[in-house]
Each structure stands twice: as structure tokens, then as C-alpha cells.
Amino acid sequence: MSDRNDQGARHGGPPVVSCENLAYAYPGSERAALAGVSFELRAGEYVGVVGPNGGGKSTLLRLLNGLLRSDSGGVRVGGLDPATEPYLVRKRVGMLFQNPDNGLVAPFVEDDVAFGLENLGVEREEMRERVGAAIRAVGLEGYERREPHTLSGGEKQRVALAGLLALDPEVLLLDEPTSMLDAEGRAETLARLEELRGARTVLHVTHHLDELLSADRVLVLNAGELVADVPPERLVTDADLLEENRLALPTILRLAAGLGLSSAKPRTPEELAAAALRRVKQGVEAR
Amino acid sequence: MRIELEDVRHVYAPGTPFEVEALRGVSLAVEADGVLGIVGGTGSGKSTLAQHLNLLLAPTSGRVLVDGADARMLKGGELRRRVGLVFQHPEAALFAPTVEEDVAFAPSRLGLGEEETRRRVRETLELLGASHLAGRAPHALSGGEKRRVAIAGVLAMAPEVLVLDEPTAGLDPATGEDLLGIVRALRDGGTSIVVISHDLDEVAEVADRVCILEGGEVRAAGTPEEVFYAHPEASLAPATVRTASILRDPYPEVGKPVRFEETLAALNGLLEGRG
Numbered sequence: 001m002s003d004r005n006d007q008g009a010r011h012g013g014p015p016v017v018s019c020e021n022l023a024y025a026y027p028g029s030e031r032a033a034l035a036g037v038s039f040e041l042r043a044g045e046y047v048g049v050v051g052p053n054g055g056g057k058s059t060l061l062r063l064l065n066g067l068l069r070s071d072s073g074g075v076r077v078g079g080l081d082p083a084t085e086p087y088l089v090r091k092r093v094g095m096l097f098q099n100p101d102n103g104l105v106a107p108f109v110e111d112d113v114a115f116g117l118e119n120l121g122v123e124r125e126e127m128r129e130r131v132g133a134a135i136r137a138v139g140l141e142g143y144e145r146r147e148p149h150t151l152s153g154g155e156k157q158r159v160a161l162a163g164l165l166a167l168d169p170e171v172l173l174l175d176e177p178t179s180m181l182d183a184e185g186r187a188e189t190l191a192r193l194e195e196l197r198g199a200r201t202v203l204h205v206t207h208h209l210d211e212l213l214s215a216d217r218v219l220v221l222n223a224g225e226l227v228a229d230v231p232p233e234r235l236v237t238d239a240d241l242l243e244e245n246r247l248a249l250p251t252i253l254r255l256a257a258g259l260g261l262s263s264a265k266p267r268t269p270e271e272l273a274a275a276a277l278r279r280v281k282q283g284v285e286a287r
Numbered sequence: 288m289r290i291e292l293e294d295v296r297h298v299y300a301p302g303t304p305f306e307v308e309a310l311r312g313v314s315l316a317v318e319a320d321g322v323l324g325i326v327g328g329t330g331s332g333k334s335t336l337a338q339h340l341n342l343l344l345a346p347t348s349g350r351v352l353v354d355g356a357d358a359r360m361l362k363g364g365e366l367r368r369r370v371g372l373v374f375q376h377p378e379a380a381l382f383a384p385t386v387e388e389d390v391a392f393a394p395s396r397l398g399l400g401e402e403e404t405r406r407r408v409r410e411t412l413e414l415l416g417a418s419h420l421a422g423r424a425p426h427a428l429s430g431g432e433k434r435r436v437a438i439a440g441v442l443a444m445a446p447e448v449l450v451l452d453e454p455t456a457g458l459d460p461a462t463g464e465d466l467l468g469i470v471r472a473l474r475d476g477g478t479s480i481v482v483i484s485h486d487l488d489e490v491a492e493v494a495d496r497v498c499i500l501e502g503g504e505v506r507a508a509g510t511p512e513e514v515f516y517a518h519p520e521a522s523l524a525p526a527t528v529r530t531a532s533i534l535r536d537p538y539p540e541v542g543k544p545v546r547f548e549e550t551l552a553a554l555n556g557l558l559e560g561r562g
Binding site for chain 1: 327328329330427429430431456457458459460461462464485487488521522525526527529530533534537538547550551554555557558561
């Protein structure tokens with residue numbers, strides 16, 4: 001177990017998020033949704049969260065932004081307790097949900113991105129600047145006057161992300177942000193998230209390990225407990241850890257493992273095919 | 288039963304500013320057996336199409352045929368009983384105090400009698416590996432358990448065609464794999480199954496036939512091999528096909544594998560034969 005908790009020390013400074021011995025049970029439930037979970041996020045870290053249904057992933061996010069209050073143990077976000085100061089915490093923490101349809105409210109894209117800022121009473125000029133910057137950050141220039149309902153799933157999720165970025169949160173909480181999207185929408189959303197790497201602290205919940213291959217660390221939650229806190233390359237090579245936590249390797253990594261090509265670390269069909277071609281060529285030359 | 292869509296168009300909110308043409312002349316057959324996978328991007332018309340298979344939505348133009356006859360000729364309720372539709376996130380509709388009662392809801396309205404209803408509920412839960420949940424309260428189940436119970440509620444009507452809209456969305460990979468095992472078992476038992484999914488890797492594993500929808504039209508339909516190898520680009524083919532189609536170019540002996548195990552065997556054959 002101890003070697004499954006080698007938190008990267010790459011990112012220095014005080015933690016932006018810290019959880020200590022966090023525990024929570026839903027009212028009326030005998031089973032703890034979270035039991036004794038401790039970890040820290042440093043500024044600029046990109047950290048994944050995986051684990052079986054009912055493992056505690058969503059509960060953790062809800063405790064971090066103050067939607068739930070812990071039974072025991074502490075949560076701090078930027079030094080604040082989300083349970084007692086939810087409004088201050090939510091200025092620093094943005095949350096992206098599964099289904100972008102549920103969060104888009106305004107008639108036009110730019111109004112939707114501005115919605116959160118309007119609620120904070122930001123000056124008009126500053127608002128215009130921040131909305132423009134957020135729209136550029138997600139690559140939606142030219143979409144300002146489009147109506148959200150006419151957009152594709154990937155575009156809608158980028159509008160929702162822009163709405164978060166306009167508020168300039170330090171921490172982004174992502175709750176399966178690609179699960180409702182098709183292959184194209186997924187790729188779009190992941191590319192935009194990748195660009196935020198280092199600039200924000202990100203906690204990304206997903207069932208798709210291929211989305212976390214370049215994360216700094218991955219937390220594995222199972223039955224409310226933090227069973228591992230490891231770099232992704234450790235997780236994808238630990239067959240027991242994967243199986244115990246009902247995780248599946250992405251198809252490309254499974255093929256690579258079955259072909260003895262894991263050392264090439266392919267992530268795409270193109271990279272796997274290239275590794276196979278190199279192997280064939282080596283074999284021919286060796287004859 | 289065999290369902291056939293004949294040049295089906297569907298327009299939502301016709302004549303209003305919100306008018307959207309979701310299906311633009313779709314012709315497609317759902318055969319009486321096997322698994323048909325329907326894939327396509329968000330907004331391609333997948334869910335609209337699904338709801339035409341039991342006439343929950345009626346075509347704006349075109350026809351839905353059941354064994355060659357217009358589906359509208361079937362007596363009230365008969366089509367809905369014979370074609371079971373499981374929506375996306377069906378667990379949202381669980382409502383009874385116990386799993387048993389929830390699964391019994393639809394069959395109890397078929398006039399089967401109490402004995403027969405109970406037998407069907409028991410058999411369906413058994414088939415789905417959910418017998419141990421019979422007395423539990425649906426809201427206290429895990430996501431994967433709820434999904435099974437919701438599917439059981441439709442299966443208990445013993446439909447000839449089962450339509451599953453995004454059956455594994457939001458489930459952890461192992462739970463999703465269990466569910467695909469159930470789909471295969473039902474198929475082997477003679478139920479015709481339609482799986483609608485945006486997960487191409489999943490469809491590749493389970494489908495006997497595939498249809499790609501794009502912008503409300505059928506872009507391709509046929510065996511997985513025909514359809515996926517005709518369109519090996521990133522957004523239309525599973526990872527197995529995308530990998531094999533690159534290697535086929537210099538090494539045709541790779542063939543056209545689709546499922547994971549087939550692909551692994553074909554690529555291992557290449558590495559061993561040539562390596």
C-alpha cells in the first residue's frame with residue numbers, strides 16, 4: 001500500500017486543496033461514501049480521480065465545493081473551509097459537469113460565458129475583456145452570437161468551460177466532462193483542458209484512463225477509501241490495482257500489452273502501428 | 288420480428304422557428320436476430336431513430352414496417368410490448384419501493400395474472416444476475432445495479448426486440464463489460480438487440496451489424512468489417528480497426544479484424560510471421 005502512495009513532489013509551495021481524514025455518509029445510509037481520505041493538490045497540478053461506481057468520486061467533488069459538509073475530517077481550498085464559506089470557495093473553484101445541456105442558460109454564447117461574472121457585479125468593460133479572453137481560451141472566436149442550443153456537444157462543453165474560465169478560478173473540478181460527448185467532442189474538450197495544464201490546478205474525474213495518461217497523479221477511490229495515489233504510468237502497469245478497482249486499460253494500451261509493445265508507450269492507433277512496423281522491420285533485418 | 292424503416296424523415300417542431308429535421312430519409316432494417324449497433328456523433332439522430340422503432344415517435348414522412356406490414360396496423364400497445372425501449376440513463380425512471388415491484392410494473396399491466404408476472408420478474412432478475420436485489424429499494428442501489436434493474440423492467444415484458452440507448456454511459460468499465468455480456472447472452476437466446484452508442488470500441492465488441500448515422504442520414508450500414516474498414520477515420524472507427532488499417536497497407540495479411548481478440552491475434556500473427 002505504501003508504494004501506492006508516492007505523491008509527486010514536483011510541485012512545491014503550499015497546497016491549494018487539502019483533505020485530511022475526510023469522511024462522509026449520506027443521510028440514512030449506513031455505508032460511508034468517503035472514509036478517511038487524505039491528499040493534497042499543489043498549485044498547477046493536474047490530478048485524475050478514478051474508481052468504480054459508488055467509489056466516492058462524485059461525493060469528493062461535492063465536498064470540495066461545499067455542496068456537502070463532511071461528517072469528520074477537514075477540507076481546505078485556498079485555506080478556506082468550503083462548508084462554512086461556500087461562496088468564497090466557489091469564487092476560487094469552478095466545476096464542469098457531465099452534461100453541458102444542464103448548465104447553459106443564456107440566449108447567446110457570450111451571455112452564457114458572462115453569466116457568472118454578472119452575478120459577481122463585475123464592471124462592464126472588465127467583463128467584456130474577461131469574456132473575450134475566456135472565449136479565445138476555448139477556441140470559440142466567432143461563436144459569440146450563436147445560440148447554445150444550435151451547438152454540438154463538444155462546442156457546448158467548451159462554452160461551459162469558458163464560463164468557468166471567465167471567473168478565473170484557481171481550481172477546476174471536472175466531473176466526467178466527456179461522458180456525454182462523441183469522439184470529436186471528447187477530443188476537442190480534452191485538447192482545451194490540456195492547454196490549461198500548469199495554469200490551473202485540475203481535479204479530473206473520469207472512467208476513461210486514456211484521458212489521464214499525462215496527468216501528474218491519479219487518485220483511485222474505491223468504497224470510499226483512497227486506495228492509491230500514483231503517477232498514471234504506475235497505474236496502467238499494475239494489473240492487480242486495475243482489476244481490484246474495476247478499471248480497464250484503453251484499447252490501444254491493451255493491444256500494446258498483448259503484443260509486447262508496451263515499452264513504446266503508444267497512445268494512439270498511429271503510434272501503436274508505428275511501433276509494430278518497427279518491430280517487423282527489426283525482425284526482418286535480424287534474419 | 289423484422290423492423291424496417293422506409294425513407295423515414297422526422298421533423299421536430301415543424302413550422303416553428305425551432306424546426307429541426309432530425310432524420311432526413313433513413314432506410315434501415317433491424318433483422319429478427321443478432322445485435323445491430325447504431326453509432327454516430329452527438330446530434331446525428333440516433334435517439335430519434337430509436338424512438339421510431341416502437342413508434343413512440345411517428346415519422347413525419349416515410350413508414351415503419353413490422354414483418355412487411357405498416358407498424359401502425361398493430362393493435363394498441365402490441366408494438367410497445369414487442370419492442371422494448373431502454374432510454375439513456377433509464378434508472379431515473381425507477382419509482383417503486385422495491386426492485387421486485389418495479390420490474391413487475393410493466394408485465395402486471397399485460398394481463399398476465401399474478402403467478403405469471405411473478406415468474407417473469409424472477410426469471411428476468413435471474414438472467415440479469417440481479418436476483419439478490421429483489422427486495423432492495425432501488426434508490427439505495429449502485430449505478431450499475433440500478434441500470435440492470437431498469438433494463439429488467441423492460442425485459443420482463445419479453446420483447447422480441449430490445450433497444451438500448453447508450454447502455455453503458457456513466458458506468459465503470461467493468462460494470463459496462465458485465466452489461467455487454469448480458470447483451471450477448473440475450474442475443475444468443477434469440478432476442479434481436481439494437482445498441483445505440485457513441486463508444487465505437489464498445490460497438491465493435493458486440494455488434495453483428497453496424498449503421499453509422501450522420502446528420503440524420505445513414506452514412507454506411509453493413510457488417511462491422513464492411514462499415515468500419517470503409518471509414519477508418521478517427522471519429523468513425525474503433526481503435527482496433529484504425530490500428531489494423533494502417534498495418535494492412537504494407538502487410539495485407541493483417542486482414543480486417545474488428546473485435547479486440549481478433550485484432551490481437553492478427554497483429555501477433557504479423558509480428559511472429561515477419562518478426
